[in-house]
Amino acid sequence: MKPFRTHRGRVAPLDRVNVDTDQIIPKQFLKRIERTGFGQFLFYDWRFSADGKKNAGFVLDEPRYRAASILVAGKNFGCGSSREHAVWALADFGFRAVISSSFADIFSNNSAKNGFLAVRLTEDETAELMGRSSEVNDYQLTIDLEQCEVFDDQGFRTKFPMDEFVRHCLLNGLDDIGLTLQHEAEIAAYEARHPGDALSAQ
């Protein structure tokens, strides 16, 4: 996994609450068997009309937000389906982080496994960043995971919460399967105490 330490980039606002993973990556694109290539389908039904032409006016397609790498969105971002394709699509499109006042649990977990940051700020802070990124041209934020801080060049600076273990894995780009397998002896001991399997009654 690619480590995440500090990232500075352009911010794009998505002024919607409850952005579900069906919107982030619609189901017609879930049939691929690879992890790559999902960025072109990000927010597809909002960005494109039914015949595949670009819709005018979707925020990410405005020239001023081109190459944005930080998304600010309303509360409960990533709710709904467990599809990790949502994180793959955001990352493949060029985003490194989403800032919101709350995230769905599975989306948060999926983000952490992909070196992608789900940054939780307060509703007021999120609204402030939504405003700044709408008003200031080429508005940039820095996300510092070592200090758990988000700041800009115009006086905004705040801390964000992050589970210590998740932070450790993100900072070091750790493969958590490898970490779990360090506990092979304990897993084997557990299995010895709990023999059997799901199909044992057959």
Added chain:
Amino acid sequence: MSTKRTLFEKIWDAHLVAQPGGRSPIIYIDLHLVHEVTSPQAFEGLRAAGREVRQPSRTVATVDHNIPTEPRGTPITDLIAAKQIAALQANCKEFGVPLFDMDSPDQGIVHVIGPELGLTRPGMTIVCGDSHTSTHGAFGSLAFGIGTSEVEHVLATQCLAQQTPKTMKIDVRGRLAEGVGAKDLALGIIAQIGTDGASGHVIEYAGEAVRALSMEGRMTLCNMSIEAGARAGMVAPDDTTFAYVKGKRFAPQDGEWDKAVAYWRTLPTDEGAAFDKVVEIDAAQLSPFVTWGTNPGMVAPVTGRVPEVGSLKDSDRRATELALEYMGLDPGKRIEDIGIDRVFIGSCTNSRIEDLRAAARVARGHHVSAKVRAMVVPGSQTVKRAAEQEGLDRIFLDAGFEWRESGCSMCLGMNPDILQPGERCASTSNRNFEGRQGRGGRTHLVSPMMAAAAAIAGHFTDIRNWKFQ
């Protein structure tokens, strides 16, 4: 420290493998359910790292999300879907994972076949790369959805590193009225606590109304937990649970059965155990519900109206306006005046035999409105056979419903069963998100009885006034 523990805490403690300092606890997973859509990249990851599936016999796969519901044997015309199904078949073969394939008499939606095969049992930890895994919590198991990286993690280690969730008790006081079912209870709860009301929590549903639910009803209720943002939903196991599990193919048999039941009886939450949050619901206040918006919290009683936006605060107002625009509804419109084009009875929420019986009871002796296309998609081949033995298929067919093969179907529209742009559907599924059932499609979530009644009336109608034949 208090020794009184909740159902969740008992299962969590029993599955702790390791608690490394400064890291999330590692818990053991008893059953890992796998389907075609969220697994290919996980198997690919195993191959790339040279890893095996640690416990193939604790892993069970089926195909459900993107298979057609045409008669079996009809060629799959969607080549990308066919490739994904072929990938699962090849992966199961290579890694030794049992697969209930397209042509299996046990094929079905993963959250329908787990319980009906007796794979789902009280006290277990169960995961699947699907958010509606919460369904299995109806048996007093800890069951939750995971992403593909975690699917790979469980395949490789049979464990998961998980932050300990918080606990929430939803105490449903009193009894549900006639015509108000588990689906209405689920929608009523989401309406009260919000679509993120249970984020970070495992819900335990308790109280008289929950005890009175059948296993099918409890599955419907736990299924929708994720729509309130919960990590999982659970119901303590009781005699209703044991009666359902007993005799199922993979359930404990003979002497093992008594031992299992004795253990399961120790699982319910101890009197006086503490929850992080407690919510009370008055069952008697609930009515048959219909969603009017684009998330499951946007819901009104069938006798109610689509909201007026004037009275709402700014953030809710914008979300409501966007939803009503997408849904093509005017503020203040009576729910019973909303006409529909399509009906879908199916999904991991409402496709079990009891759901089909309830819908058939409504449909018997009536006919689907001339302007409505209505389909019934049983949750599994086993449900389909049982329904046909009872003659439910005849009731549906005589009433003008389509009777199809089992799968996820139009719940998420990954197969050819989709809404056309602008079509309005009364659906027994779980999500009314924009485009969920097909781009531009408009989904209203309801119970199986309400869906069947809407199919016949051509618009939503209060099931409590239905003329049963």
